Amino acid sequence: MKMSAAKFSDANLYELLGIELEAEQAEIRKAYRKKALECHPDKNPDNPKAAELFHELSKALEILSDASARSAYDKVLKAKKASELRNKQLDSKRQKFKADLEQRERDALYTLFSKQPYPTAPKSDEEVLQDQIERLRREGSKLLEEEQRLMREQLLRTVAETQKTKAATSFDSSAHRIKIKWKAEKKDPNNGGYTQEKLQNFLKKYGELVALVMSKKTGSALVEFQTLDAAEMALAYEKGLVENPLQLEWVTPTTTKAAEKPTSSSLDYEDLVMRKLRQAEERKKLIAQMQAEDEAEG
Template structure:
C-alpha cells in the first residue's frame, strides 16, 4: 500500500462497512476479510499479501480517533469534488483542473519561500502526518488482531489435522469380499451355511452364491471390523475350507498382504471377545445386490 495514496482508496469500502461503523464493526469486518488473504494462507499470491496490508492499514487508521477524523475529512472533500466534477461539462472540467493545478503550485511555492510561516496545512498533509504518527507509535490494536488471527490459523490447522487423522468412513458397497472353496459333489455350501459362519462377525448386508460357477460367492459385510475378522480368522468347515479376499481392498489395505488385515499379533482372547460381541448384534439385513453377481462373473 506504500505505492498508493490513501485518498485513492476508500477504506470503508475496502472493509465493507459504512462511514458510521463503530469500533466493533470495524474489527469484525477486518477479521473476516483479513483471514481470507492472510500471508500464511496465501504464501504465493502477492495480490493477497498486498490486500492484507491494505486491510491492516485500514484498521490502523479507522481505529485511531485522530487519524480517522483526518481521513474522513479528506474522503468527504474528495467525494464532494467528484460530485462537482461530474456536474461540469468537458470544457469547464479542463479549466477547473488547470485552476486547481495553479493553486497547488502557488501554495507549494509559498510554503518554500516562507518555511516558518503560518501557512495552513492541507487536509491531505494533516492526514499524512497522522499516518506517520501511527507508523512511529505502532498500533497496539493491530498487533492484537494479528496475534489473534495467527492463533486462529493454528487452531484451524490443528482441527484439519485431527479430521485428516480420523479413519475414513467404511463403504461396504465398495469393499466386498470374494469367497472360494473346493466344491465336491455333495460337499457344497448352501447360502444358509455360509451365513451361519459369517453373521457371528456382524451384520451381513448381502450374500450371493454363484449359481453358474460352483465354489464361488460374494459377501458384503456392514463394517470394516467384520471384514477384518472374516479375512483373518474364518476358515469354514475344515473338510472344505473357505478362502476369502477383497474384491476391491480399502486404500490402506493395498499396502499390505492380502488376508493379513488384523495381523498375526491378535490373540485368541481378542478373537473370542469380538466374536461374542458380534453374536449379540441384530440379525443380518437381508439384501441381495445384483451388482455383486456381475462383479463376480466379470472377475472370473
Template sequence: MASKKFSDINLYELLGIDIDAEQNEIRKAYRKRALDCHPDKNPDNPQAAERFHELSKALEILTDESARSAYDKILKAKKAAELRNRQRDSKRQKLKEELEERERSAYHKLERSQPYSTVTKSDEELLQEQIDRLRKEGSQLLEEEQRAMREQLKRSHDEKLKLQQQRTQFDSAQHRIKIKWKAGPDQDYTEEQLLKYLKKYGDVVALVMNKKGRGRAMVELASREACDMVLAYEKGDAAKPLSFEWLTPPASEVKPNGSVCGSSSSRDYEDLVMRKMRQAEERKRIIEQMMKDEESAK
C-alpha cells in the first residue's frame, strides 16, 4: 500500500458510490465493504488488510471537506485529460506534447527567476498536504466507524459462543418432546415406527408410549440439534401426520407471548441444522439400499 498514491485510486469506485455522494452514503458504503475485509475476520489474508486500509483512507479523505476538495480537483482534471486524449488523433497528440514541453520549459525558467515562496504548488502536492494533515490530526469519524465495527464483530462472536454453550449444556432429560397424532383403527403408530422417523436426526435416549390413551408419546433426544430438527421438519406419515411440541422448552425458546420457537434464528445454526438434515437423509438412503440388497440376496 505504501507504493500507491491515493491520487491514483478512484476512491468513489473503491467505495461503490457516486462522486456527489453525501456523507451518510459514504459512511454506509464504508461500513458494508470494510466489514467484509476487516483484518479480524481475515487474519491470514494480507490483501484484505490492504483493502481495509484503502477503504479507511477513502473514508478519511471523502468525509473531510478540504481533503475531498483537493482530491476531486485531481480526479476531475484526470478525467478531463483522458477525454481530451481520446479525442485527439496522433498528429494533435504530438502537437500537444510539443506545446507542453515548451510550457514546462517556460515554467522552469519562471520558477528559477522567482522566490520559492511564490511558486504555485501542484494539485498532487496540495492533496498530499491534506492527507498528511489528516494523519497528524487523526480522523474522529474513522475512529467511530472502526470502533462500531469492532463492537459488531464482538457481538457476533459472543452470540456464536453463547449458542455453542447452549448446545453443549443441553440436558435432554429436562427438555423432552411430546408427540401427538390422531389415532384410529388404521392410523396408529407403533414404537418401532416412531423410532424409524426419529432416529434420522440423532440418538434417541428414550421413547415412552402413552399406555392410557392412543395417539400420545414422549421422546427424549440426545442433542439439542436433533430436537430442533424434529420440531422443524418431521411430519411423519402423510396419512397420519405427527405433531411435536416441547414438554419443557429451553428458556431461550419461549417468546414473550408464550409461544415456542422450533429452531434458532442464527444463520450459523440454520446452516448446522440443514447439514444435519442432509446427513440424516443420506443415512436413511444408505440403510434403505442395504435392506434392498439384503432382500435381493435371499
C-alpha cells in the first residue's frame, strides 16, 4: 500500500504510539510492539479497523525509526502545530487576510519560476516528507520486518501456551494416578536411596506434577502428572537409580488418549471447578489410606 505524506502529516504518530516527541528508539520499538500486539489482525479477525490500525502503527514505526524520515516528519509536525497555534490567535478577518496573502505569495512564486528554467522552486516540508516516505517504500524496512517476525513468534507462543493450558485443565489426573515401587528394607533410613526430592527430580523432566505422595512404608509412592503425555512417558522411560530401579504402573487401568479428548461440556467452568474439588478430596482420602496401611503394618 502506497503511503501518503498528507495522511501522515495530518496524524500525530507520536500520539498514535503513545510516546513523547523526544522518545528514544528503544521506547518507540517497545510502544509499537505493545500496541501492535493488541490490534494484530490474527488476534482480531472480526474487526476490520484492527487491520487498518495495525498498518498505521507499522508505518509509524517505519518513519520514526529512520533518522531522515523522522526529521522530515518532525519538521512537518512542528510547522503544523505552530500554524494551529497562530490560527487560534487570529480572528476570522485576519485569517482570511492571511490566506489571501499566502495565496498571492504562491502565485508570485509560480509566475517567477514558470518563466525561468533555473532555479527550481524549493520543495515544501510535505514534499520532502513524501520523498522520504517513497524512499522507505522502495528500500523496505529491515527493522519493521524484524519486529513483525518477533511478533508472529510471540503470537504463536501465546497460542501454544493457551492450548497447553486448556489441555491441562481438561485432564483428570486423579484417573491416571501412577504407583511407584522400589526395593527397600523395612525401617531403612535411606528408603532404598529415594527421597521426595530425588523422586521429583526423576519425574518432573516429563512434565509438571500435580501431586507426589511418599508412603511412610518404605519403597512406595504415588504420583499424578498434569498431562496424560507426561504420565505415559514416565511409565515408558523412567527407571530411577541404576542400582535400585523404579517400577511404575497405573493404580487403575487407564483409558486411551482418544477417550481423553474433552467435550465442550467438560470445559465448562463449573464442571472444571467441581472436578478439581473432587480430585482434592480423593487425594486426601488416598493419603489417609496410605497412612492407615503404614500404621497397620508397623
